[in-house]
Amino acid sequence: MSRPSKILDPLLQKLELMGTLDVEDRKAVLALPARVVRFRALEYVVREKDRAQNCCVLLDGFAVRHKMTGDGGRQIFSINMRGDLADLQNSFLHIADHHLQALTDLEVALIPVSAMVDLAFSRPAIGRAMWSETLIEASIFREWTLNVGRRDGRTRMAHMLCEFALRLELAGLSARDHYVLPMSQEQLADALGLTSVHVNRTLKSLAEDGLVTRTRRSIKIEDWAGLAAQGDFDSAYLHLGLAEA
Amino acid sequence: MSRPSKILDPLLQKLELMGTLDVEDRKAVLALPARVVRFRALEYVVREKDRAQNCCVLLDGFAVRHKMTGDGGRQIFSINMRGDLADLQNSFLHIADHHLQALTDLEVALIPVSAMVDLAFSRPAIGRAMWSETLIEASIFREWTLNVGRRDGRTRMAHMLCEFALRLELAGLSARDHYVLPMSQEQLADALGLTSVHVNRTLKSLAEDGLVTRTRRSIKIEDWAGLAAQGDFDSAYLHLGLAEA
DNA sequence: CGGGCCGTTGAGCGGGCTCAAGACATGTGG
DNA sequence: CCACATGTCTTGAGCCCGCTCAACGGCCCG
Numbered sequence: 001m002s003r004p005s006k007i008l009d010p011l012l013q014k015l016e017l018m019g020t021l022d023v024e025d026r027k028a029v030l031a032l033p034a035r036v037v038r039f040r041a042l043e044y045v046v047r048e049k050d051r052a053q054n055c056c057v058l059l060d061g062f063a064v065r066h067k068m069t070g071d072g073g074r075q076i077f078s079i080n081m082r083g084d085l086a087d088l089q090n091s092f093l094h095i096a097d098h099h100l101q102a103l104t105d106l107e108v109a110l111i112p113v114s115a116m117v118d119l120a121f122s123r124p125a126i127g128r129a130m131w132s133e134t135l136i137e138a139s140i141f142r143e144w145t146l147n148v149g150r151r152d153g154r155t156r157m158a159h160m161l162c163e164f165a166l167r168l169e170l171a172g173l174s175a176r177d178h179y180v181l182p183m184s185q186e187q188l189a190d191a192l193g194l195t196s197v198h199v200n201r202t203l204k205s206l207a208e209d210g211l212v213t214r215t216r217r218s219i220k221i222e223d224w225a226g227l228a229a230q231g232d233f234d235s236a237y238l239h240l241g242l243a244e245a
Numbered sequence: 246m247s248r249p250s251k252i253l254d255p256l257l258q259k260l261e262l263m264g265t266l267d268v269e270d271r272k273a274v275l276a277l278p279a280r281v282v283r284f285r286a287l288e289y290v291v292r293e294k295d296r297a298q299n300c301c302v303l304l305d306g307f308a309v310r311h312k313m314t315g316d317g318g319r320q321i322f323s324i325n326m327r328g329d330l331a332d333l334q335n336s337f338l339h340i341a342d343h344h345l346q347a348l349t350d351l352e353v354a355l356i357p358v359s360a361m362v363d364l365a366f367s368r369p370a371i372g373r374a375m376w377s378e379t380l381i382e383a384s385i386f387r388e389w390t391l392n393v394g395r396r397d398g399r400t401r402m403a404h405m406l407c408e409f410a411l412r413l414e415l416a417g418l419s420a421r422d423h424y425v426l427p428m429s430q431e432q433l434a435d436a437l438g439l440t441s442v443h444v445n446r447t448l449k450s451l452a453e454d455g456l457v458t459r460t461r462r463s464i465k466i467e468d469w470a471g472l473a474a475q476g477d478f479d480s481a482y483l484h485l486g487l488a489e490a
Numbered sequence: 491c492g493g494g495c496c497g498t499t500g501a502g503c504g505g506g507c508t509c510a511a512g513a514c515a516t517g518t519g520g
Numbered sequence: 521c522c523a524c525a526t527g528t529c530t531t532g533a534g535c536c537c538g539c540t541c542a543a544c545g546g547c548c549c550g
Contacts, residue, residue, distance in 0.1 A: 073395035093384070138379070145386060149320040184495085195538075195539060196496090197539075443506055449531095
């Protein structure tokens with residue numbers, strides 16, 4: 001921890017999108033005690049029922065959060081990337097209620113919950129930013145539920161391609177209209193509540209309609225308005241406005 | 246507001262389930278500025294895109310939170326009851342991202358967001374309790390998504406009957422094994438991502454298997470273990486343990 | 491060059507949807 | 521107290537989106 005200021009930079013960036021921090025706030029965030037840990041693709045960072053002691057900031061790579069039914073069905077409800085505070089949920093409530101799994105090779109910073117909570121209450125600006133982050137995540141969950149519960153396969157897929165584009169752009173990881181999906185079609189299926197076979201056909205059909213082109217996992221959005229219309233996508237639920245206000 | 250201590254009692258009860266409060270904390274909660282408002286069944290308390298200034302504690306009756314797709318499909322993702330802090334989400338993020346609608350005749354207390362936020366940061370025990378409440382809600386959303394995305398109709402229905410039983414019991418509103426559903430089959434369908442026709446057939450089939458009996462909207466659970474098994478139900482996601490710890 | 495994961499495509503099936511009509515409740519006004 | 525309207529529950533019949541099972545091809549890596 002010779003230069004802690006470097007390590008937690010992604011967290012600071014994320015929090016600054018949520019609210020205004022002053023110099024002292026920034027210092028305090030970067031001074032959080034953090035331990036860097038690496039995981040290989042598909043390894044579990046946290047498992048359901050674990051007693052979580054740390055929360056977990058993603059520094060590099062992608063992870064998913066998911067739950068499984070008794071008969072092995074899997075539902076992914078969140079894809080996390082650089083800067084995401086992936087496990088505030090689990091750790092604050094002591095017992096993890098879902099899995100956190102690496103999608104690609106992953107680098108995370110583990111921060112003791114107690115340090116995180118103390119900071120939130122000693123520095124209200126930080127507390128508010130963290131709270132906002134939590135609420136925005138809840139909003140994304142709601143949209144995800146609407147997606148899975150009330151939209152057909154094509155619409156779901158288009159919706160998720162739009163959401164992912166915007167979130168990658170916000171995190172500064174790629175352009176809105178051209179990115180690489182860090183997941184297999186089977187994992188996409190688990191996110192959308194479909195089967196991998198159907199995901200495949202759906203992607204093909206979106207491509208045939210000229211909305212996207214793709215080579216392997218790379219997605220190029222050819223017609224943003226068309227894709228957003230097909231996906232019934234309105235970015236309001238991401239509360240991107242917070243970043244500007 | 247001659248006896249404010251009475252009005253916000255349901256809120257205090259709820260927060261005390263989330264964490265330990267001392268005498269000063271309790272006084273501060275009850276001293277929150279609140280305005281009591283009544284709504285008739287089906288009226289909207291908050292609409293998506295509203296600029297919410299207040300958060301909203303349910304004092305009596307039931308409400309749902311939902312979103313709609315562009316083509317009119319509706320997804321309910323939360324049923325709220327006495328004591329629930331139904332709108333912290335919307336109000337803290339300024340622009341409502343979902344609707345809050347009365348299911349039955351309703352009595353709510355409106356509290357200015359600023360008062361709520363100030364209290365959360367001036368009294369950490371209260372802040373923690375509110376934060377826990379938010380995170381438990383997020384956990385319920387996740388389970389709801391799993392339900393809608395990965396379980397078949399019968400399982401979804403059984404799951405929801407179990408969840409509702411426990412939450413009613415926790416709120417002190419009825420016994421775990423016998424209660425009245427405050428919603429029509431069509432509204433149930435909107436919660437489960439099914440159609441009302443299928444909800445009807447599913448309820449019938451659960452009754453035929455001896456898991457429940459029902460007369461109109463009243464549900465009697467005849468075989469809790471059986472229903473929980475059919476519904477793939479494990480109450481961990483409700484984090485009821487917090488109430489005891 | 492061989493093994494394994496992933497993507498792609500075909501064929502058939504089924505859970506849940508759609509459309510539609512009838513049976514009950516509950517309320518309202520005459 | 522009846523006539524009628526309205527909303528909800530119930531049941532039937534047919535259909536379709538998305539699932540299942542299965543085979544094959546491409547790409548990556550050892």
